[in-house]
Each structure stands twice: as structure tokens, then as C-alpha cells.
Amino acid sequence: MNHAWRRWQRFAHRAAEIQSRVLLILLYFALVTPIALVIGFVKSRGASRTAMWHPVASPPESLDSAKKQF
């Protein structure tokens, strides 16, 4: 019984991997690609590729800001 259960788990894991990959690729082309096209259109006007120094946003010097994950 244990052996069969382990085999089923291996199969289910692999099937789930394939399903998730298919879903993510669908999501990529259905959602990410249109967003990218819109952003690309907006950004193409006046976009800059230079990598000069940027000022650093204020660091979390308060406990509240350090509790945030963003």
C-alpha cells in the first residue's frame, strides 16, 4: 500500500508540475504580454537607458517601516 501511495505521489507531483507550467505559460501570453505591449508603448516615448547614480529611497529607520516587506 505504501509503495502504491508513493508512486501515486510521484505521479501527482509530476502531473502538477506540468499543469502549473502550462498554466503559467498561458498566463504569460494572456496577461503579461498585453501588459508588456502597453507599457512598452508608453515607455518608448522618452525612455532612457543610462545607468547613472540614483538617490536611495529613505531606509527603514523606524520599526514600522522595517516591518513591511516592501
Added chain:
Amino acid sequence: MNLLGISCYFHDSAAALVCDGLLTAAAEEERFSRIKHDFGFPDRAIRFCLDHRGLSGRDLDYVVFFEKPFVKFERILSTVVAAVPWSSGVFSQAMTAWLLDKLWIKNRIRERIGIPADRILFIPHHLSHAASAFFCSPFQRAAILTVDGVGEWTTTALGLGEGNSCRLTDELRFPHSLGLLYSAFTAFLGFEVNEGEYKVMGMAPYGTPCYVDKIWQVVHQASDGSFELDLDYFSFHYSTRHTYSQRFLSLFGAPRTPVTPFDNQYYADIAASIQRVTEELVLGLVNAVHAKTGSTALCMAGGVALNSVANGRILRETPIRQLYIQPSAGDGGAAAGAALYAARVLFDEPGRFTMDHAFWGEAHDGAAAVAAAASAGLPFVTYSDEESLVARAVELLVTGRVLGWSQGRFEWGPRALGNRSILADPRRADMKDIVNSKIKFREPYRPFAPSVPIGSIERYVDLPNAAEHLPARFMLLVAPVREDAQDVIPATTHVDGSARVQVVAPDTSPRYHRLITVFGEATGVPVLLNTSFNLRGEPIVNTPAEAVSTFQRCGMDALVLGETIVFKEGSHT
């Protein structure tokens, strides 16, 4: 106040415990899991840190994570969007990793450590790096430079530390990254990214930097020290498999395969060229932070700070007079930085210390050493006094034996600094090949470091005021070996006449210092060849059992575990 710092889910997971503002324990997860560069949640390293002080998760005031995960996630999504339609692989891989693990880090910490969610803090990645350097340094005021692959968005940052303040003021952002540039060439030269960067640095002296002009086509530096990559040559921002593009290959030719002989001159020249360009970029950044802060003291962190050749040039060629880099300057070290930032900046803890040694890991007692030797069925002798132990070890070294040397707490960071080391006589020119081929099973060109007592260092290397430079204690400075010493220690003098020297101080490494001193009394040369106690592809050993196992699987002659010397079966005890 007890603060636990954590870094994980990229590479080199680690945990570090800070109590009342002082670091008390720190370790990378790989030393416990035995998976090199383990990036998983550092359960075992956390357990070690807590056990070291007899604490449980409930005794912690805060757990501090080394980056802001949502900002990093935003960077990955933005990069995917910007690289449509070539980024489907990155999207799929990143979503799987983030949706399964990384987005739930707060829950994971809460569940694994047993701490309430409101006691979990998040410090930006490069600020964690900066704090790991400045708050461990001896300086009251210092310029700060952090350089690595990428954190959230930041790849390089400049700032200033003063008292209990640690601020970053300017940054360069992804994808313009010196770490990723070096990694692209690491991959091109046939080495594993995040693992083979040292190999590129070791390979560079075999070549001449005749391709720097080509490399300056793919990266440009401005007069203010900032730089940008020409993204047409790279694919790390949209590919899961390649870091460089077809255009890169058109410029540099076919990549080296792992089986290409190391002495292929073209690839050695490429290694020399990327190393030279990296040094120039670092010097530009150092000059920029000096100009901005006016400080001649500098704290550096991030993976690029482990480039010991560039570090040596900072002291020789810039206005910087005092340099500090802590031994775990890469991502693992950011665990300590996150906790120290919380202690000093958020809670204004008064405790201040200088990290002048790297021995923050786990220690094992003499009984464990004896048990490991006995269970392996190997002959061993336990010495009751240190003088006899050291005398016997020196006798073995002088007669050309290669020793494993495991003492006290293991080192924090990637270098073995005399507590988990393989040691040999550096006077023998053939010792480099013996240790590389029969002991470490690694590439023949890889150099070894000389360990030298603090009082003898200037006899061997050209490093003025060496005793003052703490990075030299952590093998983080490469310096020229004096011309008259190159034939004296040929096994630790690299092909270009340089050495990645380790200065050994008696107060922080008393037994190791004594060993080298007695070796010097016996031979007239107080220097030992020191390399990490591991085999190719394995993490450095932690326990006596791991040391014995490694000892049995290679050509090492004897193993010193605390006060016990273990021999191979059939050899003289």
C-alpha cells in the same frame, strides 16, 4: 535584546545571532546541510545559533530578514514584462519559486521559529550588506561601498556610516551589475555561476589582459564611477539558462567547455581581461565614494568585495588608507548585517565590537574527535598538552606530510582561516600540485594561500602596515610576494608573483599562530600553506566525523582534531 538575522532563498543561506548589540554566533546553512551554497531556509544554522546561547524561538525579540521580498518580486515581474516575448522561461521558473516559497517568507519564519508575525523585520538587501561591514568594523566613521549581483533593485550602493547610523545615499540598479558582468564571464569560461568566480580570479594571472578593449564594449564606466552594461550582449535578464547573448559570442567566440585545458591561452587572456576591467570598475567606484564622503576609511560588502585582487589595488592605488571587509562579505553575511542594522539603527543598542576574527561557527569537544576516529577504526593519539601536539604536527609538516587541521569554532564565510584547514609546507614547489591533485582533486592552476604570523608578514609580502588591515586576516587581500621570498615559499606564490595572504594573530588564533611559529623555528620559514578543509564540490567540514570522512577519501597524511592526531591505517603514529 536577542535578534536573529536570516538570509536565504538565493544562495548561501545563513543565520546570525546578535545579543545586546554583539554578534555571538553566525553560520552558513551549507556547513550543516552539506549542500554547497545551500539556498534553502536555514533551519540548521538557526538551530545552531539558538542552541549556542541556550535560547528558543520564544526568547528572540525579533527575527530580521536580509531583504524586502515584495520589492524583489516587483523587480522580477518588471524584468519579465520588459523582456516579453523572450522571458516566458524566467516567468515560469520565477512564479513557481515565488508562489511556493519566497512570497510566504513571513509565514515560514513564524512557523519554523515560533515568533509572532509582528516581530519579523525586513531590511533592504544592500543596507544589510552595508551594516554587515560597518557595524563589524573598527571605524567610528567610514565610507561604505556595496557591490554584488543584485538585491531588490540595487546592484551597487554608496553611503556613509557614522556611530550608530548607516546610510546608503546613491545606487546603481539592475540590470547594470558588476557582479552579473563577472558571472557572465564566469559562465563563458566554463565555470558555475556563484561558485566559479574564484576560479576566474585564479586563472587570470596565467593570461595577459589583451582583450580589455573588447570588454569595454560591453560595459561602460562614467567619470563619476557609475557604469552600465550594454544589454545587447547579455541574456541574464530574460534567460534561465544563459547569461550572455549571441552577440556576446560573436564578440568573444565560442565559450570554454569544462573539459577545455586550463592552459588554453585565449581563455586565460579573457580571464585576465575581465579581472582587469573589474578592478578598474571597483577602483572607479571607490574613488567615487571617497569623493562623496571625504573618508579615507572604507567598508565594503557584497560578493564583489571577495575579489581579493581588486581589494589589494584599492589600498595601493586609491586615497583609501583603511579598508574593512568582514569575512562573509557575500549574501550569507547579510544575515549578520540585517540583525546588526536592527540592533544599532532601530533599537540604538550600545554594544559595539570589531570583527577581527571569523570564528563564529560550531565547535566540537575532544570526546567527539576521539569518537569519530575510533568509529572509523583509524589509529590516533591524544595529547594532553599543546606543546607536544604542536611539536608532533610540525614534525609531520616538515617531513612533507599534508595535515587536516580542525580546531574550535568553524569560520564565518567562504575562507578556511586555520580552524578548518588543510596545511602543508609551502617551501616545496611540488606541494601545490600534490595538494591540488591528490588532496583537493581540483584544477591544477588554483593557488594556495600562505598563513603568516602577524610579526613576520612584511618579510614575505609587500603589504605595508599589514597588521592594521583586518581583511588580510580573512584572506581578502592579494599582495605581491617580495622578490627574495618567492623562491622561499613557491607553493603559495602564484604565477604572477602574488599571494592571497592570511595574517595570523596570536590573540584570535592562538594555537594556529603557535603552530606556524614553531614551524618557523624548525625551518626558518614561519609560513604554512593553508587551503580549505573540503574536497572539490563539497562544503568545508564542520564536525569531526565529516573531517574524518574527508580525510579517508583523499591523500591527506594525518588529521589534527583538537588535541587528537588521527593517522591513516598502517601509517606511523
